Amino acid sequence: MKDLVAFSISALALAESAIATAQVGSSVTTALGSFELTKGAACACSKLSRAYSGIISPSSANYTAQAADAYWDVRANLSPACIFLPSTADEISRALEIFQTCDAQFAVRGGGHMNYPGSNNIDGGVLLALEKFGKVKVNAESVEVGPGLTWYDVYAALEAYGRAAIGGRMKTIGVPGLSLIGGFHYFNNKYGYAMDNVLSYDVVLGNGTQVVTNKTSHPDLFWALKGGANNYGIVTKFTLKTYAIPKVSTTIQVFNESGIPDFLAAVCGIAKLDEEDPIAAGMVATVQYNATAKVASASLLGVQEGISRPPSQFANFSAIPATTRINNVTTIRQWASSLDSPKQMFRVMFSHKTMKPDQDALISIYKAWKDAVDEIADVEGLYPTFITNVAPAGAARVALTNGVGNVWGLEAEPYILWQFSTGWALAQDDLRIEAWSRELIERLNTINIEKGLASDFIYMGDAGEWQDPFAGFPAENVARMRAIKASYDPLRVFSRLNWGGFKLNV
Numbered sequence: 083m084k085d086l087v088a089f090s091i092s093a094l095a096l097a098e099s100a101i102a103t104a105q106v107g108s109s110v111t112t113a114l115g116s117f118e119l120t121k122g123a124a125c126a127c128s129k130l131s132r133a134y135s136g137i138i139s140p141s142s143a144n145y146t147a148q149a150a151d152a153y154w155d156v157r158a159n160l161s162p163a164c165i166f167l168p169s170t171a172d173e174i175s176r177a178l179e180i181f182q183t184c185d186a187q188f189a190v191r192g193g194g195h196m197n198y199p200g201s202n203n204i205d206g207g208v209l210l211a212l213e214k215f216g217k218v219k220v221n222a223e224s225v226e227v228g229p230g231l232t233w234y235d236v237y238a239a240l241e242a243y244g245r246a247a248i249g250g251r252m253k254t255i256g257v258p259g260l261s262l263i264g265g266f267h268y269f270n271n272k273y274g275y276a277m278d279n280v281l282s283y284d285v286v287l288g289n290g291t292q293v294v295t296n297k298t299s300h301p302d303l304f305w306a307l308k309g310g311a312n313n314y315g316i317v318t319k320f321t322l323k324t325y326a327i328p329k330v331s332t333t334i335q336v337f338n339e340s341g342i343p344d345f346l347a348a349v350c351g352i353a354k355l356d357e358e359d360p361i362a363a364g365m366v367a368t369v370q371y372n373a374t375a376k377v378a379s380a381s382l383l384g385v386q387e388g389i390s391r392p393p394s395q396f397a398n399f400s401a402i403p404a405t406t407r408i409n410n411v412t413t414i415r416q417w418a419s420s421l422d423s424p425k426q427m428f429r430v431m432f433s434h435k436t437m438k439p440d441q442d443a444l445i446s447i448y449k450a451w452k453d454a455v456d457e458i459a460d461v462e463g464l465y466p467t468f469i470t471n472v473a474p475a476g477a478a479r480v481a482l483t484n485g486v487g488n489v490w491g492l493e494a495e496p497y498i499l500w501q502f503s504t505g506w507a508l509a510q511d512d513l514r515i516e517a518w519s520r521e522l523i524e525r526l527n528t529i530n531i532e533k534g535l536a537s538d539f540i541y542m543g544d545a546g547e548w549q550d551p552f553a554g555f556p557a558e559n560v561a562r563m564r565a566i567k568a569s570y571d572p573l574r575v576f577s578r579l580n581w582g583g584f585k586l587n588v
């Protein structure tokens with residue numbers, strides 16, 4: 083697969099019109115696959131290379147680094163016709179004008195963590211990679227950040243000021259994707275989701291026009307970007323609210339199989355906590371199952387605002403006999419520094435549903451999942467995890483009271499988002515894993531529906547590509563999102579030419 087055929091962008095640049103007709107329709111083999119050169123891509127790649135240097139083609143040395151190595155899920159590796167790394171909003175405006183003129187398909191990548199093919203990469207189209215947008219500017223109570231940054235970069239920039247932003251929990255997740263889809267952080271219970279903490283977005287619209295949206299400037303678009311994902315434009319700067327959080331109290335706890343029921347009960351406890359004057363606290367709570375060794379374990383990565391040690395909010399976890407327990411007081415940057423999620427880790431399928439916190443039901447789901455994993459134990463490289471994320475009432479209350487809201491429209495009720503994140507090694511197992519994961523989650527969710535425990539809410543960051551998050555938002559919010567889309571993207575650039583990711587059907 084390493085034989086790159088001649089596909090020279092400099093040749094394309096010689097005579098745009100000749101190329102647009104001459105090579106169109108030919109098949110191009112890349113290090114990662116192949117595609118058929120379309121008229122739109124030939125036109126756009128040619129125009130881009132005449133306007134800018136550094137356009138990466140399938141024969142460039144950096145092609146694989148951009149089209150594969152920058153992605154978390156191996157399935158997301160695709161073969162773009164060319165790759166552009168813009169460094170200014172003007173360059174993005176120009177690129178969007180070119181895509182429109184050429185009728186060219188394109189994809190946009192921020193941190194590259196969305197885990198399915200097409201959400202952030204493209205076969206035969208143009209890939210815009212935003213990594214050059216790396217500026218950070220720290221203000222007194224906010225921080226301006228470019229979409230080329232990871233959350234670690236943001237926490238690192240704020241550390242010296244004793245402040246923190248509400249972003250991702252792991253080190254290398256991208257700022258743009260997570261902010262645009264919602265954003266689960268440790269401190270949601272007190273400060274809301276990442277999207278609720280965006281004060282302003284600089285956006286390039288589909289026709290290349292640049293707008294600044296905030297509470298008073300284009301307030302409708304400002305609202306729609308709070309959970310509306312990549313349906314409206316390309317964000318070139320986020321201004322995020324920051325909080326004085328110089329220190330955090332952390333806990334890492336690992337439990338063997340005997341501890342898992344109490345662990346899941348404690349997760350329900352954290353979801354239900356709803357104090358008058360809340361202490362910001364939250365976690366990553368994961369159950370792993372090794373289907374070869376038939377051994378399950380659970381892990382808690384808990385973080386709480388302040389220096390009370392051990393962190394008081396995790397007392398119900400701390401009461402369970404653990405195989406490992408490490409408490410510390412540190413900074414959010416230091417904590418995040420060890421939580422890497424290496425790129426190109428494996429192939430991964432996400433499936434998720436939402437429920438009211440009910441410990442018996444959650445424990446039954448865990449047991450059913452473990453039994454079902456045994457049925458696919460022969461899959462090469464199998465890496466099954468059962469993940470729970472909490473959505474406490476306090477997290478929803480922020481949007482209900484800040485005069486802006488967000489597209490989710492969640493009521494102030496506690497929920498648990500439960501997810502199967504299943505890794506595997508070989509492409510030949512793609513269909514098997516997807517079918518297994520979908521069937522299992524739908525079957526178990528049906529039981530929750532019968533018990534009156536299920537919610538229709540679906541988070542884009544935890545969902546499989548086969549799921550429809552918009553179906554779980556309030557219908558009036560989706561109608562409003564569509565109306566805003568009609569006024570800001572009347573040419574439907576972000577549905578017709580940019581089709582990957584979670585799209586409103588318009």
Ligand SMILES: Cc1cc2nc3c(=O)[nH]c(=O)nc-3n(C[C@H](O)[C@H](O)[C@H](O)COP(=O)(O)OP(=O)(O)OC[C@H]3O[C@@H](n4cnc5c(N)ncnc54)[C@H](O)[C@@H]3O)c2cc1C
Pocket residue numbers: 154189190191192193194195196197201202212229249250251252254255256257258259260262263264265266267311312315316317318423543544582583584
């Ligand atoms: C290991 C791991 C850990 C995670 N942890 C968390 C977590 O703690 N909390 C949480 O909420 N979620 C988490 N997620 C989900 C994560 O938020 C999403 O995958 C998110 O999309 C990642 O953002 P990104 O910039 O890295 O993604 P990308 O894949 O680069 O982008 C995601 C989507 O946004 C679009 N996009 C990117 N940049 C822009 C832009 N500037 N303008 C417009 N559209 C853009 C892309 O085209 C794509 O459709 C996690 C995911 C993984 C794999």
Ligand SMILES: *[C@@H]1O[C@H](CO)[C@@H](O)[C@H](O)[C@H]1NC(C)=O
Pocket residue numbers: 136137138143144167
């Ligand atoms: C290609 O990669 C090299 C080494 O990482 C880097 O110096 C160079 O700027 C890259 N070229 C482009 C066009 O991104």
Ligand SMILES: *[C@@H]1O[C@H](CO)[C@@H](O)[C@H](O)[C@H]1NC(C)=O
Pocket residue numbers: 282294295296297298299
């Ligand atoms: C909103 O953006 C506009 C346009 O850039 C700016 O003039 C105004 O000061 C901003 N308002 C707030 C509250 O940030």
Ligand SMILES: *[C@@H]1O[C@H](CO)[C@@H](O)[C@H](O)[C@H]1NC(C)=O
Pocket residue numbers: 348351352355394395396397398
């Ligand atoms: C701990 O468990 C008790 C008993 O179930 C519950 O009342 C309490 O709210 C829980 N506390 C936390 C912090 O989850």
Ligand SMILES: *[C@@H]1O[C@H](CO)[C@@H](O)[C@H](O)[C@H]1NC(C)=O
Pocket residue numbers: 372373374375465
């Ligand atoms: C699962 O257990 C087997 C057998 O004990 C071991 O070889 C393997 O490394 C384990 N897998 C993981 C992912 O820990």
Ligand SMILES: *[C@@H]1O[C@H](CO)[C@@H](O)[C@H](O)[C@H]1NC(C)=O
Pocket residue numbers: 338339340341403404405
């Ligand atoms: C699980 O861990 C606890 C705490 O270390 C220990 O007491 C118990 O024996 C372990 N149980 C099993 C089945 O290994």
Ligand SMILES: *[C@@H]1O[C@H](CO)[C@@H](O)[C@H](O)[C@H]1NC(C)=O
Pocket residue numbers: 408410411412413416
């Ligand atoms: C505890 O925090 C200190 C201070 O940030 C840090 O140097 C140390 O590495 C941390 N220890 C662990 C085990 O995380």
Ligand SMILES: *[C@@H]1O[C@H](CO)[C@@H](O)[C@H](O)[C@H]1NC(C)=O
Pocket residue numbers: 287289290291569570571572
């Ligand atoms: C671009 O689109 C926006 C939103 O629809 C519109 O307000 C603006 O006038 C358009 N600009 C041009 C140059 O057409």
